[in-house]
Amino acid sequence: MKLLLTLLAELWRSTRGLLAAALVTLSGLLPQISPALPAPPPAVADGSELTVRFLDVGQADAALLSCDGEHMLIDGGNKGDSRLIYRTLEQLGIRWLTLVVGTHAHEDHIGGLPGALSFAEAGQVLCPVTDYDSEAFRDFARLAELKGGGLIVPSVGDEYALGGATVRILGLNAGEDTNDSSILLKVTHGEISFLFTGDAERAAEQAVLDSGAELAATVLKVGHHGSETSTSYPFLRAVMPQVAVISVGEDNSYDHPHEQPLSRLEDAGCRIFRTDHDGTVVCRSDGRVLTVETGDGSSLTVGEAGEAGEAAAGEEGSGEPSAPEAAPQSASAEEGEPSDAAPPEEELPPQERFLLNTRTKKFHRMDCAGADAISVANRGEFFGNRTDLVALGYEPCGSCKP
Numbered sequence: 001m002k003l004l005l006t007l008l009a010e011l012w013r014s015t016r017g018l019l020a021a022a023l024v025t026l027s028g029l030l031p032q033i034s035p036a037l038p039a040p041p042p043a044v045a046d047g048s049e050l051t052v053r054f055l056d057v058g059q060a061d062a063a064l065l066s067c068d069g070e071h072m073l074i075d076g077g078n079k080g081d082s083r084l085i086y087r088t089l090e091q092l093g094i095r096w097l098t099l100v101v102g103t104h105a106h107e108d109h110i111g112g113l114p115g116a117l118s119f120a121e122a123g124q125v126l127c128p129v130t131d132y133d134s135e136a137f138r139d140f141a142r143l144a145e146l147k148g149g150g151l152i153v154p155s156v157g158d159e160y161a162l163g164g165a166t167v168r169i170l171g172l173n174a175g176e177d178t179n180d181s182s183i184l185l186k187v188t189h190g191e192i193s194f195l196f197t198g199d200a201e202r203a204a205e206q207a208v209l210d211s212g213a214e215l216a217a218t219v220l221k222v223g224h225h226g227s228e229t230s231t232s233y234p235f236l237r238a239v240m241p242q243v244a245v246i247s248v249g250e251d252n253s254y255d256h257p258h259e260q261p262l263s264r265l266e267d268a269g270c271r272i273f274r275t276d277h278d279g280t281v282v283c284r285s286d287g288r289v290l291t292v293e294t295g296d297g298s299s300l301t302v303g304e305a306g307e308a309g310e311a312a313a314g315e316e317g318s319g320e321p322s323a324p325e326a327a328p329q330s331a332s333a334e335e336g337e338p339s340d341a342a343p344p345e346e347e348l349p350p351q352e353r354f355l356l357n358t359r360t361k362k363f364h365r366m367d368c369a370g371a372d373a374i375s376v377a378n379r380g381e382f383f384g385n386r387t388d389l390v391a392l393g394y395e396p397c398g399s400c401k402p
Protein backbone atom coordinates (compact mmCIF):
# COMPACT_ATOMS: atom_id res chain seq x y z
CA MET A 1 0.00 0.00 0.00
CA LYS A 2 1.32 3.31 -0.95
CA LEU A 3 0.80 5.88 1.71
CA LEU A 4 1.59 9.51 1.31
CA LEU A 5 0.97 12.37 3.62
CA THR A 6 2.10 15.92 3.31
CA LEU A 7 2.28 18.21 6.26
CA LEU A 8 2.88 21.89 5.77
CA ALA A 9 5.54 23.44 7.92
CA GLU A 10 3.45 26.55 8.41
CA LEU A 11 0.45 24.56 9.55
CA TRP A 12 2.72 22.66 11.84
CA ARG A 13 4.13 25.78 13.38
CA SER A 14 0.69 27.21 14.01
CA THR A 15 -0.61 24.03 15.61
CA ARG A 16 2.46 23.43 17.68
CA GLY A 17 1.20 25.39 20.64
CA LEU A 18 -2.15 23.64 20.55
CA LEU A 19 -0.52 20.23 20.50
CA ALA A 20 1.71 21.24 23.35
CA ALA A 21 -1.35 22.38 25.27
CA ALA A 22 -3.08 19.08 24.55
CA LEU A 23 -0.08 17.23 25.90
CA VAL A 24 -0.06 19.34 29.02
CA THR A 25 -3.72 18.52 29.59
CA LEU A 26 -3.14 14.84 28.99
CA SER A 27 -0.21 14.59 31.28
CA GLY A 28 -1.86 16.77 33.91
CA LEU A 29 1.37 18.66 34.29
CA LEU A 30 2.27 22.31 34.56
CA PRO A 31 0.02 24.66 32.65
CA GLN A 32 3.14 26.05 31.02
CA ILE A 33 2.31 25.88 27.33
CA SER A 34 3.45 27.13 23.96
CA PRO A 35 7.15 26.41 24.05
CA ALA A 36 9.15 29.18 22.44
CA LEU A 37 9.69 28.50 18.77
CA PRO A 38 13.34 27.97 17.95
CA ALA A 39 15.31 30.62 16.13
CA PRO A 40 15.30 29.96 12.38
CA PRO A 41 18.11 27.52 11.62
CA PRO A 42 20.80 28.41 9.13
CA ALA A 43 19.90 27.58 5.55
CA VAL A 44 21.88 24.86 3.83
CA ALA A 45 23.60 25.23 0.47
CA ASP A 46 21.64 24.30 -2.63
CA GLY A 47 22.07 20.63 -3.44
CA SER A 48 23.04 19.67 0.09
CA GLU A 49 21.37 16.44 1.12
CA LEU A 50 21.30 14.53 4.37
CA THR A 51 20.30 10.87 4.29
CA VAL A 52 19.65 9.04 7.55
CA ARG A 53 19.26 5.29 7.31
CA PHE A 54 17.76 3.67 10.39
CA LEU A 55 19.09 0.19 9.66
CA ASP A 56 16.94 -2.79 10.52
CA VAL A 57 19.14 -4.52 13.07
CA GLY A 58 16.33 -6.16 15.01
CA GLN A 59 16.25 -5.50 18.76
CA ALA A 60 19.10 -3.00 18.59
CA ASP A 61 20.01 0.43 17.20
CA ALA A 62 22.06 1.51 14.18
CA ALA A 63 21.78 4.64 12.05
CA LEU A 64 24.01 5.60 9.15
CA LEU A 65 24.05 9.29 8.26
CA SER A 66 25.43 10.64 4.99
CA CYS A 67 25.66 14.31 4.13
CA ASP A 68 27.45 15.82 1.15
CA GLY A 69 29.99 13.01 0.92
CA GLU A 70 30.61 12.68 4.65
CA HIS A 71 29.37 9.81 6.77
CA MET A 72 28.59 9.06 10.39
CA LEU A 73 27.44 5.95 12.21
CA ILE A 74 25.39 6.14 15.39
CA ASP A 75 25.45 2.69 17.03
CA GLY A 76 26.00 -0.54 15.13
CA GLY A 77 23.52 -3.09 16.41
CA ASN A 78 24.45 -6.32 18.18
CA LYS A 79 27.68 -8.30 17.73
CA GLY A 80 25.83 -10.44 15.19
CA ASP A 81 25.11 -7.33 13.10
CA SER A 82 28.82 -6.69 12.52
CA ARG A 83 28.60 -8.31 9.09
CA LEU A 84 25.51 -6.36 8.09
CA ILE A 85 27.19 -3.10 9.10
CA TYR A 86 30.38 -4.11 7.28
CA ARG A 87 28.39 -5.01 4.14
CA THR A 88 26.38 -1.79 4.25
CA LEU A 89 29.55 0.32 4.30
CA GLU A 90 31.14 -1.85 1.65
CA GLN A 91 28.15 -1.48 -0.68
CA LEU A 92 28.17 2.27 -0.23
CA GLY A 93 31.93 2.41 -0.63
CA ILE A 94 32.31 4.17 2.71
CA ARG A 95 35.93 3.79 3.76
CA TRP A 96 35.96 6.87 5.97
CA LEU A 97 33.50 7.72 8.72
CA THR A 98 33.85 11.27 9.95
CA LEU A 99 32.23 10.27 13.24
CA VAL A 100 31.28 7.02 14.93
CA VAL A 101 29.12 7.22 18.05
CA GLY A 102 28.53 4.38 20.45
CA THR A 103 25.64 5.94 22.38
CA HIS A 104 26.30 3.72 25.40
CA ALA A 105 28.12 0.53 26.29
CA HIS A 106 25.30 -2.00 25.86
CA GLU A 107 25.94 -4.68 23.26
CA ASP A 108 22.82 -3.91 21.20
CA HIS A 109 24.40 -0.52 20.43
CA ILE A 110 28.18 -1.03 20.25
CA GLY A 111 28.25 -4.77 19.44
CA GLY A 112 28.27 -4.32 15.65
CA LEU A 113 30.57 -1.30 15.52
CA PRO A 114 33.69 -3.50 15.14
CA GLY A 115 32.17 -4.48 11.78
CA ALA A 116 32.15 -0.83 10.74
CA LEU A 117 35.66 -0.24 12.00
CA SER A 118 36.92 -3.36 10.24
CA PHE A 119 35.90 -1.85 6.90
CA ALA A 120 36.27 1.87 7.47
CA GLU A 121 38.50 4.19 9.43
CA ALA A 122 36.98 6.88 11.58
CA GLY A 123 37.91 10.49 12.29
CA GLN A 124 36.62 10.28 15.84
CA VAL A 125 34.87 7.60 17.89
CA LEU A 126 32.63 8.95 20.64
CA CYS A 127 31.31 7.05 23.63
CA PRO A 128 30.18 8.11 27.12
CA VAL A 129 32.73 5.73 28.68
CA THR A 130 36.12 4.36 27.68
CA ASP A 131 35.84 1.21 29.78
CA TYR A 132 33.07 -1.33 30.28
CA ASP A 133 33.24 -4.92 31.41
CA SER A 134 32.08 -6.90 28.39
CA GLU A 135 33.76 -8.68 25.54
CA ALA A 136 31.63 -6.72 23.06
CA PHE A 137 32.85 -3.43 24.50
CA ARG A 138 36.49 -4.51 24.57
CA ASP A 139 36.25 -5.45 20.87
CA PHE A 140 34.72 -2.07 20.12
CA ALA A 141 37.36 -0.20 22.14
CA ARG A 142 40.20 -2.08 20.47
CA LEU A 143 38.91 -1.39 16.97
CA ALA A 144 38.32 2.24 17.93
CA GLU A 145 41.95 2.37 19.02
CA LEU A 146 43.23 0.79 15.82
CA LYS A 147 40.97 2.53 13.31
CA GLY A 148 39.64 5.68 14.95
CA GLY A 149 42.29 7.09 17.29
CA GLY A 150 40.68 5.64 20.43
CA LEU A 151 37.47 6.34 22.31
CA ILE A 152 36.67 9.96 23.10
CA VAL A 153 34.16 11.05 25.73
CA PRO A 154 32.59 14.20 24.30
CA SER A 155 31.34 17.20 26.28
CA VAL A 156 27.89 18.74 26.20
CA GLY A 157 27.91 21.50 23.60
CA ASP A 158 30.58 19.90 21.40
CA GLU A 159 29.78 20.40 17.71
CA TYR A 160 30.93 18.51 14.65
CA ALA A 161 30.33 19.23 10.98
CA LEU A 162 28.96 16.49 8.74
CA GLY A 163 28.84 18.06 5.28
CA GLY A 164 26.15 20.72 5.47
CA ALA A 165 24.76 19.27 8.69
CA THR A 166 25.78 20.00 12.25
CA VAL A 167 26.02 17.42 15.00
CA ARG A 168 25.67 18.79 18.53
CA ILE A 169 26.11 16.86 21.76
CA LEU A 170 23.20 17.69 24.08
CA GLY A 171 23.77 15.33 26.95
CA LEU A 172 25.50 12.21 28.27
CA ASN A 173 26.28 10.36 31.48
CA ALA A 174 23.11 11.59 33.18
CA GLY A 175 22.86 8.78 35.71
CA GLU A 176 24.33 5.62 37.18
CA ASP A 177 22.29 3.42 34.88
CA THR A 178 24.10 2.53 31.67
CA ASN A 179 21.05 3.48 29.59
CA ASP A 180 21.08 6.95 31.17
CA SER A 181 24.73 7.33 30.21
CA SER A 182 23.54 7.49 26.57
CA ILE A 183 24.86 10.27 24.39
CA LEU A 184 21.96 12.51 23.30
CA LEU A 185 22.77 14.38 20.14
CA LYS A 186 21.00 16.47 17.56
CA VAL A 187 21.79 16.57 13.87
CA THR A 188 20.56 19.75 12.21
CA HIS A 189 20.30 20.20 8.46
CA GLY A 190 18.66 23.54 7.71
CA GLU A 191 15.08 23.36 8.96
CA ILE A 192 15.16 19.59 9.39
CA SER A 193 16.64 18.02 12.49
CA PHE A 194 17.05 14.61 14.08
CA LEU A 195 17.32 13.84 17.78
CA PHE A 196 19.16 10.65 18.76
CA THR A 197 18.79 9.45 22.32
CA GLY A 198 20.27 5.95 22.49
CA ASP A 199 18.55 4.16 25.36
CA ALA A 200 18.10 7.32 27.47
CA GLU A 201 15.39 6.85 30.07
CA ARG A 202 13.52 9.36 32.21
CA ALA A 203 16.51 10.47 34.28
CA ALA A 204 18.50 11.34 31.16
CA GLU A 205 15.48 12.98 29.54
CA GLN A 206 14.92 15.12 32.63
CA ALA A 207 18.60 16.04 32.82
CA VAL A 208 18.70 17.28 29.23
CA LEU A 209 15.42 19.17 29.79
CA ASP A 210 16.91 20.81 32.88
CA SER A 211 19.97 21.81 30.89
CA GLY A 212 17.79 24.02 28.70
CA ALA A 213 19.07 22.36 25.51
CA GLU A 214 17.16 23.13 22.32
CA LEU A 215 15.42 19.79 21.90
CA ALA A 216 12.85 20.55 19.19
CA ALA A 217 13.41 18.16 16.28
CA THR A 218 11.63 16.98 13.15
CA VAL A 219 12.55 13.34 13.73
CA LEU A 220 12.99 11.58 17.06
CA LYS A 221 14.85 8.28 17.27
CA VAL A 222 12.65 7.03 20.10
CA GLY A 223 14.60 6.19 23.26
CA HIS A 224 15.27 2.63 24.39
CA HIS A 225 13.40 0.83 21.59
CA GLY A 226 10.05 2.29 22.68
CA SER A 227 10.32 1.22 26.32
CA GLU A 228 7.81 2.79 28.71
CA THR A 229 10.78 4.03 30.73
CA SER A 230 11.52 6.56 27.98
CA THR A 231 9.68 9.21 25.95
CA SER A 232 8.19 10.94 28.98
CA TYR A 233 5.60 13.66 28.34
CA PRO A 234 7.80 16.60 29.39
CA PHE A 235 10.56 15.37 27.08
CA LEU A 236 8.20 14.74 24.18
CA ARG A 237 6.64 18.16 24.68
CA ALA A 238 10.07 19.75 24.24
CA VAL A 239 10.98 17.69 21.19
CA MET A 240 7.58 17.79 19.44
CA PRO A 241 8.73 15.54 16.61
CA GLN A 242 6.69 15.09 13.44
CA VAL A 243 8.23 11.70 12.78
CA ALA A 244 9.24 9.07 15.34
CA VAL A 245 11.44 6.09 14.48
CA ILE A 246 11.50 3.08 16.78
CA SER A 247 14.33 0.61 16.28
CA VAL A 248 12.95 -2.65 17.56
CA GLY A 249 12.97 -6.40 16.86
CA GLU A 250 9.90 -8.40 15.96
CA ASP A 251 8.51 -10.43 18.88
CA ASN A 252 11.30 -9.26 21.17
CA SER A 253 11.40 -10.56 24.72
CA TYR A 254 11.00 -7.07 26.22
CA ASP A 255 7.66 -6.50 24.49
CA HIS A 256 9.10 -3.29 23.04
CA PRO A 257 7.64 -0.98 21.97
CA HIS A 258 5.37 -0.54 24.97
CA GLU A 259 1.87 0.85 24.58
CA GLN A 260 2.33 3.95 26.74
CA PRO A 261 5.08 5.62 24.70
CA LEU A 262 3.27 4.67 21.50
CA SER A 263 0.14 6.41 22.69
CA ARG A 264 2.14 9.43 23.91
CA LEU A 265 3.68 9.70 20.44
CA GLU A 266 0.26 9.41 18.84
CA ASP A 267 -1.09 12.10 21.17
CA ALA A 268 1.70 14.33 19.93
CA GLY A 269 0.54 13.82 16.36
CA CYS A 270 3.68 11.91 15.43
CA ARG A 271 3.90 9.61 12.46
CA ILE A 272 5.52 6.47 13.86
CA PHE A 273 7.88 4.23 11.90
CA ARG A 274 9.22 1.00 13.40
CA THR A 275 11.96 -1.17 12.00
CA ASP A 276 10.12 -4.41 12.97
CA HIS A 277 7.25 -3.48 10.65
CA ASP A 278 8.86 -1.11 8.17
CA GLY A 279 12.34 -2.61 7.80
CA THR A 280 15.10 -0.09 7.24
CA VAL A 281 13.67 3.44 7.41
CA VAL A 282 15.37 6.02 5.20
CA CYS A 283 14.96 9.76 5.79
CA ARG A 284 16.18 12.32 3.28
CA SER A 285 16.46 16.03 3.91
CA ASP A 286 17.31 18.86 1.56
CA GLY A 287 17.29 21.26 4.47
CA ARG A 288 13.65 22.22 3.96
CA VAL A 289 11.71 19.06 3.17
CA LEU A 290 11.98 15.65 4.75
CA THR A 291 11.02 12.46 2.94
CA VAL A 292 10.71 9.16 4.76
CA GLU A 293 10.77 5.88 2.83
CA THR A 294 10.29 2.38 4.15
CA GLY A 295 10.86 -1.11 2.84
CA ASP A 296 7.23 -1.61 1.82
CA GLY A 297 7.30 1.41 -0.46
CA SER A 298 5.49 3.72 1.95
CA SER A 299 6.66 7.28 1.94
CA LEU A 300 5.95 10.41 3.87
CA THR A 301 6.89 13.97 3.05
CA VAL A 302 7.19 16.63 5.72
CA GLY A 303 8.07 20.20 4.96
CA GLU A 304 7.20 23.28 3.06
CA ALA A 305 4.62 23.31 0.30
CA GLY A 306 6.05 23.71 -3.14
CA GLU A 307 8.18 21.69 -5.46
CA ALA A 308 9.00 18.86 -3.13
CA GLY A 309 5.47 18.50 -1.83
CA GLU A 310 4.00 18.52 -5.32
CA ALA A 311 6.56 16.11 -6.64
CA ALA A 312 5.66 13.74 -3.86
CA ALA A 313 1.95 14.21 -4.53
CA GLY A 314 2.53 13.52 -8.21
CA GLU A 315 4.29 10.36 -7.30
CA GLU A 316 1.26 9.24 -5.33
CA GLY A 317 -1.01 10.13 -8.24
CA SER A 318 0.84 7.75 -10.50
CA GLY A 319 -0.60 4.95 -8.39
CA GLU A 320 2.44 2.83 -8.97
CA PRO A 321 3.57 1.30 -5.75
CA SER A 322 7.26 0.77 -5.29
CA ALA A 323 8.32 -2.82 -5.44
CA PRO A 324 8.42 -4.30 -1.98
CA GLU A 325 11.95 -4.77 -0.84
CA ALA A 326 13.79 -5.82 2.25
CA ALA A 327 14.78 -2.19 2.58
CA PRO A 328 14.19 0.86 0.45
CA GLN A 329 16.34 1.89 -2.45
CA SER A 330 16.58 5.45 -3.51
CA ALA A 331 14.07 6.34 -6.16
CA SER A 332 16.71 8.56 -7.70
CA ALA A 333 19.03 5.56 -7.99
CA GLU A 334 22.16 7.45 -7.16
CA GLU A 335 25.47 5.98 -8.13
CA GLY A 336 26.77 3.84 -5.32
CA GLU A 337 23.42 3.55 -3.60
CA PRO A 338 23.35 0.21 -1.81
CA SER A 339 21.21 -2.62 -2.88
CA ASP A 340 19.67 -3.80 0.33
CA ALA A 341 19.48 -7.37 -0.81
CA ALA A 342 22.29 -9.13 1.00
CA PRO A 343 25.25 -9.75 -1.27
CA PRO A 344 26.74 -13.23 -1.46
CA GLU A 345 28.61 -14.16 1.68
CA GLU A 346 31.86 -14.85 -0.20
CA GLU A 347 32.30 -11.13 -0.81
CA LEU A 348 33.12 -10.76 2.86
CA PRO A 349 36.63 -11.27 4.13
CA PRO A 350 36.20 -13.47 7.20
CA GLN A 351 36.25 -11.75 10.54
CA GLU A 352 37.93 -13.62 13.32
CA ARG A 353 39.77 -13.12 16.53
CA PHE A 354 43.55 -12.80 16.45
CA LEU A 355 46.14 -12.59 19.16
CA LEU A 356 48.50 -9.63 18.87
CA ASN A 357 51.96 -8.86 20.06
CA THR A 358 51.69 -5.09 20.12
CA ARG A 359 55.47 -4.69 20.54
CA THR A 360 56.69 -6.89 17.68
CA LYS A 361 53.56 -6.13 15.60
CA LYS A 362 53.01 -9.83 14.90
CA PHE A 363 49.58 -11.42 14.87
CA HIS A 364 48.77 -15.02 15.72
CA ARG A 365 45.95 -17.50 15.73
CA MET A 366 44.36 -17.58 19.18
CA ASP A 367 45.77 -21.08 19.74
CA CYS A 368 49.29 -20.39 18.48
CA ALA A 369 51.77 -22.46 20.48
CA GLY A 370 54.26 -19.61 20.62
CA ALA A 371 51.69 -17.16 22.00
CA ASP A 372 52.43 -18.06 25.62
CA ALA A 373 55.72 -16.24 25.24
CA ILE A 374 53.98 -12.89 24.66
CA SER A 375 54.16 -10.85 27.84
CA VAL A 376 50.90 -9.59 29.29
CA ALA A 377 51.96 -6.00 28.65
CA ASN A 378 52.37 -6.64 24.92
CA ARG A 379 49.46 -8.97 24.48
CA GLY A 380 46.37 -7.80 22.63
CA GLU A 381 43.41 -9.17 20.73
CA PHE A 382 41.79 -8.09 17.51
CA PHE A 383 38.45 -9.02 16.06
CA GLY A 384 38.16 -8.35 12.36
CA ASN A 385 39.81 -9.50 9.17
CA ARG A 386 43.49 -10.11 8.59
CA THR A 387 43.79 -7.64 5.71
CA ASP A 388 43.02 -4.85 8.17
CA LEU A 389 45.71 -6.08 10.51
CA VAL A 390 48.19 -6.14 7.64
CA ALA A 391 47.10 -2.63 6.68
CA LEU A 392 47.77 -1.60 10.26
CA GLY A 393 51.35 -2.79 9.94
CA TYR A 394 50.97 -6.19 11.61
CA GLU A 395 52.71 -9.27 10.18
CA PRO A 396 51.40 -12.83 10.42
CA CYS A 397 53.25 -15.20 12.72
CA GLY A 398 55.50 -17.55 10.74
CA SER A 399 54.61 -20.66 12.71
CA CYS A 400 50.80 -20.52 13.12
CA LYS A 401 50.33 -18.74 9.75
CA PRO A 402 47.09 -16.90 10.56
Ligand SMILES: [Zn+2]
Pocket residue numbers: 060061106108109199224225
Ligand atom coordinates in the same frame (compact mmCIF):
# COMPACT_ATOMS: atom_id res chain seq x y z
ZN1 LIG B 1 19.28 -0.75 23.47
Ligand SMILES: [Zn+2]
Pocket residue numbers: 104106178179199
Ligand atom coordinates in the same frame (compact mmCIF):
# COMPACT_ATOMS: atom_id res chain seq x y z
ZN1 LIG C 1 20.90 -0.02 26.61
